Amino acid sequence: MTHMNAEIKAELLARGKVDVERSLLPPPSRSTAGPGTGLRSIFFKSGGHRVRLEIDAASPLKMVRQDGDVVILQDNKELVRGQIDPIVAHCPGQTYITISEQCRYDCKFCSVPKFQGTIKTLDQVLAIVEKAKSGGNLKTIAFTSGVATTPENEIDRVVAYVQAVKKYHVPVGVAVYPTEDSSQRLKDAGVTEVKYNVETMDREIFDRVCTGRKGQSLDFILTSLRDAVTVFGKNRVSSNIIIGLGETDECVRKGVEYLAKMGVIPVLRPITLSPYRQGEISATRPSAGRLLKLAKMTRDILEKYHLDTGVSKTMCLPCTGCDLTPGRDA
Ligand code: SF4
Structure with a gap:
């Protein structure tokens, strides 16, 4: 029996996709957050690890049911054996909600601007949280949001929604675009952890792929992250670095060291094409x-x-689905 380990998870993440036997297919929901927006995915757990894979009939990896287990096959041979990990909202174990499914920016690695979906009302958000609660699954809440108009407006909305879910007394994480005073306002509202994504620590790549971000330079995000650590403390602030945009390993190393030195945990995210x-x-x-x-x-x-x-209690570090998480996976 082959359980997932760091090496097998890395193989699965490198592929990123799996062809799933019809009987195992999850209900037809699509991701509404970030680069994977619009794509269907499935979570698989094994050996204490979890991975999120995009569902794609063209993938050389096949997920099938065998003897009561779920097996991922490569070239018709068993690569790993485990179980499907059911999601609560967006991911397993967390009620992770995308508020604004639209964005006025145009980061070239992200699909959100291509969909320009809805902005969830507070009632819609509370209905999702209540559903998780009634199913006995409300352990943490996380919010993310595109920038429908301005980062300031988005923070206003997120702050209001965080205040409204305070009554559930669970840790709340927020992944958003920062503003001058977002950390303090989110902390005052009751947020436990924040994530502001640098996306890349290569300045040339940042300028090329993160287009249309008025006032959202890499320097501003870095300053905001530094400020966030003073407000939330160490281990409570994280930031995505996308891997696969053409950056060198040395650039990633320097970026990781730069962030860690200021108390920020980098999340190395394989790019979703x-x-x-x-x-x-x-x-x-x-x-x-x-x-x-x-x-x-x-x-x-x-x-x-x-x-x-x-x-970390919220968002990607405890989820681990999309990344090889240091200290948890490797
Ligand atoms: S690792 Fe993060 S982005 Fe990926 S499924 Fe988990 S919470 Fe969502």
């Missing part, structure tokens, strides 16, 4: 070897700065 962005961006999904190397490098740097991914 969205069909909705075809022709707009050149990117390469990282190999298993690269993912393992970068995860171990990040683990060592986090240790050096006394940061611990095991402390």
